[in-house]
Amino acid sequence: MAVRVAVGLAAYLVVAGVVIGTTVLTADPRPSPWPWLLFVPLAIGFDAYCLRDIVRATDVRYLRKWVWALICLAQVPLGGILYLTIGRPGPAQPAPPGTPS
Numbered sequence: 001m002a003v004r005v006a007v008g009l010a011a012y013l014v015v016a017g018v019v020i021g022t023t024v025l026t027a028d029p030r031p032s033p034w035p036w037l038l039f040v041p042l043a044i045g046f047d048a049y050c051l052r053d054i055v056r057a058t059d060v061r062y063l064r065k066w067v068w069a070l071i072c073l074a075q076v077p078l079g080g081i082l083y084l085t086i087g088r089p090g091p092a093q094p095a096p097p098g099t100p101s
Contacts (some may be wrong), residue, residue: 012081015039043076050080053088059089 018035050072054065060083063071068087072079 003061007085009078010079012078015077046080047072048076050083054083057090060085063090 021100044090054060054068054072057065060068068079068083072083
């Protein structure tokens with residue numbers, strides 16, 4: 001699980017770094033709007049995907065569904081990354097050999 005969290009946070013930091021680096025750190029007083037035109041629709045789509053996944057899930061880990069939904073909406077895209085890495089239940093584990101079904 002720690003690897004999933006680290007990968008999710010690294011992806012978030014890369015995206016945030018690109019957006020901040022292209023808008024804030026440029027010497028042009030009027031920065032280009034293309035990072036925002038790219039980032040905002042992606043963030044909305046990612047949140048919609050996470051909320052759809054929360055609604056359709058039969059069970060989530062650690063918190064209730066409505067709490068995960070609030071986290072996803074309040075912290076775009078970090079909330080969705082946290083839900084997908086630690087809140088979403090993983091695939092069902094197969095039963096060990098020799099156990100009755």
